Amino acid sequence: MTRFKAVFFDVDGTLYRSREYEENLLESAVAVVAEILNIGRSEAFRRLMALKREVKTVSRSVEMMGINRSKFYDRLAEVASPEKFIRPSPAVAEMLRNIRRRGVVVGLHTNSGRRLALKVLSCLGVDEECYDFMVSSDDAEPKPDLAGYVVLLSKAGVKAFESLYVGDRCDVEIAPAKKLGMQTALVHSEACVYADFFLKDVIEVERLI
Numbered sequence: 479m480t481r482f483k484a485v486f487f488d489v490d491g492t493l494y495r496s497r498e499y500e501e502n503l504l505e506s507a508v509a510v511v512a513e514i515l516n517i518g519r520s521e522a523f524r525r526l527m528a529l530k531r532e533v534k535t536v537s538r539s540v541e542m543m544g545i546n547r548s549k550f551y552d553r554l555a556e557v558a559s560p561e562k563f564i565r566p567s568p569a570v571a572e573m574l575r576n577i578r579r580r581g582v583v584v585g586l587h588t589n590s591g592r593r594l595a596l597k598v599l600s601c602l603g604v605d606e607e608c609y610d611f612m613v614s615s616d617d618a619e620p621k622p623d624l625a626g627y628v629v630l631l632s633k634a635g636v637k638a639f640e641s642l643y644v645g646d647r648c649d650v651e652i653a654p655a656k657k658l659g660m661q662t663a664l665v666h667s668e669a670c671v672y673a674d675f676f677l678k679d680v681i682e683v684e685r686l687i
């Protein structure tokens with residue numbers, strides 16, 4: 479018997495960490511905003527940062543600028559270069575496969591668009607054998623909205639209390655999961671009142687199952 483029937487993983491900042499890719503992603507997001515709104519990059523940077531401080535996520539920030547979320551992420555998938563910064567992680571891929579082998583459903587949950595998320599996962603070496611399904615911002619309102627979490631539960635066919643949510647951001651990712659009654663694990667940080675477990679590395683999840 480396992481403790482959980484399903485485990486849901488955030489992707490960026492949780493399955494991998496890369497300061498360089500984060501910078502590349504931000505630069506790319508600014509370039510895409512500038513292109514779509516037909517403004518300069520410094521103006522796009524200023525607007526994006528100001529909104530992100532207020533609403534916490536890039537997804538919500540671009541929508542508040544009147545940009546269609548799918549259009550933004552589709553273009554971002556062309557402009558960003560995860561392959562330059564994200565290396566394969568056999569340990570993470572193995573951990574995910576092991577969890578599935580034990581009969582536990584593995585779902586991925588990202589605020590990114592599907593195309594970009596698949597690009598990132600392929601750099602990591604996380605293929606379709608590593609997870610059952612992914613919920614991206616093409617499928618549901620992005621985090622911290624509860625909609626994506628509800629989709630995770632219904633796709634996995636489990637109750638919230640039977641699941642574990644693993645993420646790296648307390649207010650944006652862990653808090654909504656806890657609100658629904660999921661058990662929660664925060665990686666790479668120890669400051670979060672909504673987290674039941676604190677992990678130094680995501681591969682430690684296997685020990686919680």
Ligand SMILES: [Mg+2]
Binds near residue numbers: 489490492645646647
């Ligand atoms: Mg994250």
